[in-house]
Every structure is written in structure tokens, then in C-alpha cells.
Amino acid sequence: GNSVTQMEGPVTLSEEAFLTINCTYTATGYPSLFWYVQYPGEGLQLLLKATKADDKGSNKGFEATYRKETTSFHLEKGSVQVSDSAVYFCALNGGFKTIFGAGTRLFVKA
Amino acid sequence: DTAVSQTPKYLVTQMGNDKSIKCEQNLGHDTMYWYKQDSKKFLKIMFSYNNKELIINETVPNRFSPKSPDKAHLNLHINSLELGDSAVYFCASSQRSDTGENGYTFGSGTRLTVV
Numbered sequence: 125g126n127s128v129t130q131m132e133g134p135v136t137l138s139e140e141a142f143l144t145i146n147c148t149y150t151a152t153g154y155p156s157l158f159w160y161v162q163y164p165g166e167g168l169q170l171l172l173k174a175t176k177a178d179d180k181g182s183n184k185g186f187e188a189t190y191r192k193e194t195t196s197f198h199l200e201k202g203s204v205q206v207s208d209s210a211v212y213f214c215a216l217n218g219g220f221k222t223i224f225g226a227g228t229r230l231f232v233k234a
Numbered sequence: 235d236t237a238v239s240q241t242p243k244y245l246v247t248q249m250g251n252d253k254s255i256k257c258e259q260n261l262g263h264d265t266m267y268w269y270k271q272d273s274k275k276f277l278k279i280m281f282s283y284n285n286k287e288l289i290i291n292e293t294v295p296n297r298f299s300p301k302s303p304d305k306a307h308l309n310l311h312i313n314s315l316e317l318g319d320s321a322v323y324f325c326a327s328s329q330r331s332d333t334g335e336n337g338y339t340f341g342s343g344t345r346l347t348v349v
Contacts, residue, residue, distance in 0.1 A: 156335040162275075167238075167324055167340035175335045211275055217334030221267075221282060221290055227275040 130225035143201040147214035155218040240341035257325030266308035
């Protein structure tokens with residue numbers, strides 16, 4: 125079946141550092157891939173998405189590229205801010221339901 | 235204008251009680267979902283309705299019963315609550331159920347604590 129694996133956290137960075145959160149997936153067919161962000165006490169928000177191979181999703185300085193050859197969708201940001209502290213979820217949808225990774229907690233220190 | 239709203243936000247109840255969580259979306263989406271998030275933040279789908287029709291029913295105890303009176307509402311009723319039901323329950327909606335390429339809009343969650 126479909127599955128998503130993302131790097132365990134927590135990830136702790138200083139402000140303005142470069143961020144990478146790794147995500148790999150297993151799926152049949154051609155799923156759509158997503159990153160969601162969850163701030164404390166809130167629901168998940170869609171951060172970015174990519175629907176086919178080599179697509180790059182981007183939003184608020186975050187980027188991720190759909191790599192079919194490595195079955196990966198790593199999240200990157202060039203310069204993180206304290207306000208980026210949250211839990212980040214990689215997810216895939218192969219039709220009818222979205223499967224989420226376990227989440228990676230990010231702490232950004234001033 | 236809240237897109238997906240859940241009530242209540244917090245629910246504390248005793249073992250054995252029956253409780254309901256309500257969800258409403260004003261986005262005009264066709265499909266709605268219930269997810270359970272455990273204490274380690276792991277998210278698991280429970281149910282999905284497309285235009286009032288049940289399309290996903292994962293391995294969930296039959297004490298949990300979803301109801302969708304119309305495509306803008308999806309409620310979750312839980313009978314005989316157990317300690318292990320304590321979690322955050324999220325409602326979500328999406329434009330279409332079959333391709334999934336538009337992503338979901340989530341509510342802010344209902345934190346259920348069973349004591």
C-alpha cells in the first residue's frame with residue numbers, strides 16, 4: 125500500500141539557517157504530494173503541493189520538488205524564521221484519501 | 235469566515251459516556267473527512283463522505299458513527315467512550331475525492347479527553 129516516511133524530529137535551527145526536511149514515499153501510480161504545516165493548537169494548513177513528476181511546489185519561501193526517480197519530496201527553505209516553528213507533515217494522495225507522514229517538529233531559535 | 239469549523243474545541247468526559255463532534259464547511263466542497271491525531275501527532279483517517287455518501291471507512295471501532303445530513307456537514311458520534319479514545323479529532327474537506335490533487339482544508343480540531 126501507499127506510505128510516507130519523513131525524517132524524525134525534532135529539528136532545531138538558528139534563525140536564518142537553511143532547512144531541509146526529508147520525505148520519501150511508496151505508491152502505485154502517480155500520486156499527488158503535499159506538505160502541510162501545523163502550528164501549536166491549530167489544524168493543519170496546506171503549505172505546498174505538486175501533482176506530477178518534476179513539479180516544484182512553493183509557498184512562503186518553502187519549496188519541494190516531486191522526484192519520481194528517487195520517490196522523494198524534500199522540503200527546503202533558505203532562511204528560517206522563529207515564526208516557522210511548527211510541525212511539518214509530508215503527505216500523498218493516490219486517490220480517495222491522503223496518507224500523512226509522522227510529522228517533523230521544527231524549532232527555530234532567535 | 236471560518237472555512238471548516240468544528241465544535242466543540244475541547245471535550246472532557248467520563249468513560250462510558252456518549253458524545254458528538256460537529257463539523258461544517260462553507261467552501262462548497264464535495265468531500266469531507268474525519269482524522270484522528272494521537273499524542274505523538276500521528277494522523278490516521280477514520281471516515282470520508284462524498285456528497286453524503288460514505289466512501290472510506292477505515293478499521294475503526296463501531297462505537298464511532300459518522301453522519302452526513304448534507305454535503306456541508308459531517309458529524310461524528312462516539313458511544314461508550316474509552317480512555318484510548320483521547321486524541322485530537324480533525325475534520326477536513328476537499329473539492330474532489332477521486333484525484334485528491336487539490337489538498338485538504340482542515341478544521342482547528344477537537345481535543346477529546348476521556349477520564
